[in-house]
Amino acid sequence: METVEPEHDGETAGVIGDTITPIGTGAYVVDGRGTIVAVNAVAERLLGRPAAALVGADAHDLLHRTAHGETLPTSQCRMRPAFLSGRPAQDGGEWFEKGDGTLLPVAWTITPYDAGTDDTCVLVLFHARETPPRRPARPRPARGRSTSWSGSPCWRR
Numbered sequence: 001m002e003t004v005e006p007e008h009d010g011e012t013a014g015v016i017g018d019t020i021t022p023i024g025t026g027a028y029v030v031d032g033r034g035t036i037v038a039v040n041a042v043a044e045r046l047l048g049r050p051a052a053a054l055v056g057a058d059a060h061d062l063l064h065r066t067a068h069g070e071t072l073p074t075s076q077c078r079m080r081p082a083f084l085s086g087r088p089a090q091d092g093g094e095w096f097e098k099g100d101g102t103l104l105p106v107a108w109t110i111t112p113y114d115a116g117t118d119d120t121c122v123l124v125l126f127h128a129r130e131t132p133p134r135r136p137a138r139p140r141p142a143r144g145r146s147t148s149w150s151g152s153p154c155w156r157r
Helices: 010-020 043-046 060-065 080-085
Strands: 026-030 036-039 089-096 103-113 121-128
Touching: 010 026, 010 036, 026 043, 036 089, 060 089
Parallel strands: none
Antiparallel strands: 026 036, 026 121, 089 103, 103 121
């Protein structure tokens, strides 16, 4: 777990890192600009990125993607309104980009985080979510055949 950020003194960054280390899910803290200032080992593992590649980076630009892997415009980011207003929020249908370029489907929760500085910080907790298997398309009735119950072979017994 690493916590090096030029805008935060080393002692404050160390305290932030110490508080998120024992959390049993992916966790990172961003400052008021959205820059990652601390990350725990679970986040490193889930994202396939070392702390050195995360700390100091803009979390939105680095991680947030659409379900198709495209960069997510900040105007479409579901975290952003809560981040800007300083209120807790959660969502279960987002995607983060891993270090190898693959997508990680995630559920996340964010909440304001008092880091003991004048800067506003936010704690982001996330975990990998199961993606439902794609169901095969339902067969369509042949054209010209009735789709009502009375036309069903099972109904005419």
